[in-house]
Amino acid sequence: MVVTKASDWTGDLGTAIRSAFGELVVGLPQPEPTLSVSQIAPNAFGSMTNISRNILIIGEGEKEDFYIKKNVYAKPQTIIYVYGTDDASIIKVFNEYKNEIISAYISSDILMTQNIFKAKQLALSQLKTLEEIGVSFTIPEEFKTVKDTGDFLWLRQHLTSGIAKTGSNNILVYSIPLEEESKVSENIIPIRNAIGKKHIPGSDAETMYMTTEEAYTPQTLETVVDGKKAFETRGKWEVKNDFMAGPFVSYFVVDKKHNRIVVFEGFTYAPSVNKRASLFELEAIAKSMKIQ
Known part of the structure; x- marks a missing residue:
């Protein structure tokens, strides 16, 4: 105001x-x-x-x-x-x-x-990937586990308001080795595309998977998360060979102590409704990251 x-x-x-x-x-x-x-x-x-x-x-x-x-x-x-x-x-x-x-x-x-x-957060002790990676977040209890392999976590919150009653907010967490710090930003999209192809299938798991929308150039900015150098990327995702799409925000956090990059990605699927608030909530969760 x-x-x-x-x-x-x-x-x-x-x-x-x-x-x-x-x-x-x-x-x-x-x-x-x-x-x-x-x-x-x-x-x-x-x-x-x-x-x-x-x-x-x-x-x-x-x-x-x-x-x-x-x-x-x-x-x-x-x-x-x-x-x-x-x-x-x-x-x-x-x-x-x-x-x-x-x-x-x-x-x-x-x-x-x-x-x-x-006030009502998810019990993180039940998530083995966060335990293995040694990272924590403040996540609302509405998020449910889709995949938790020990080195890759996918959580989903179903959206129940508006016309997007089949929509969802999604969280991905994983880590990758830190090789050349100077090349982290240029490798963000290839890495997220590889992760999407491996872990985020469409309705046909053989031919459909999440990738970065080619028609829209993502924007990457340097920031700080948990006191560490990080790269925030915003762009659009889509499911290859399908009609699903939406916005994403990701954080590649440079964890020099453990010679790795901790990755948080939040993405929203909410057809025909505004998504700023949903993406903002995912940003808030990302910035609550604490690395052991």
Whole structure:
């Protein structure tokens, strides 16, 4: 929720904010913005509205300023303040910190989601692959085991809302040897395709299997998971020779201590419905990773 004057919201400042927050999430088949955004005037910002979870307060002052406060009026809550000496100054400060602003809101929501999952989480001791690999996650108890070989795990959560009542969220976990760290990112797609062919069959196991959609180029970015260097990849999957498809997000985490890469992949199958929320939940689970 953006707290600013209506005249600013309909002007260049509002355009800058909507443009930054409205950037489309990579890999989704339907266009969905990174953050959903609304505006409220400063004189309407009071006890009924200040309990929102994520708030951006825009204002004019004697100097340019930017800072973040937590849990001011509610918990959990992230309030970010952006100040400038005039409209042009405010836009400059916002553009300077927009990536940090977006990251702060997403990180806050990930932590909130993980805390929700902790209340009713899956008992990991029953999953031999996680025991063998020596890795743990905060996973909701709604996920059920599809395959657990000791070196490869596939969990599935059936989606029951909307028209996608046959849809699902899926988690894959496995590890591979770390060979050349400089070549990890370029090997991500070949590795996931090989895993899909071996472990994720279609309705005809002989001719159908999951692979990366060739018509869409995945995006890989360097990040940090469990304090370790990792590569986040977002793209689209499909079942070869079939009509199933959807978005995926994967994390290749470099575990130098054990000379390996720990892989988490989340993928969603939910025909005809928006998938941002489902993929976000999978991202939250991935970022709860703890390697022994």
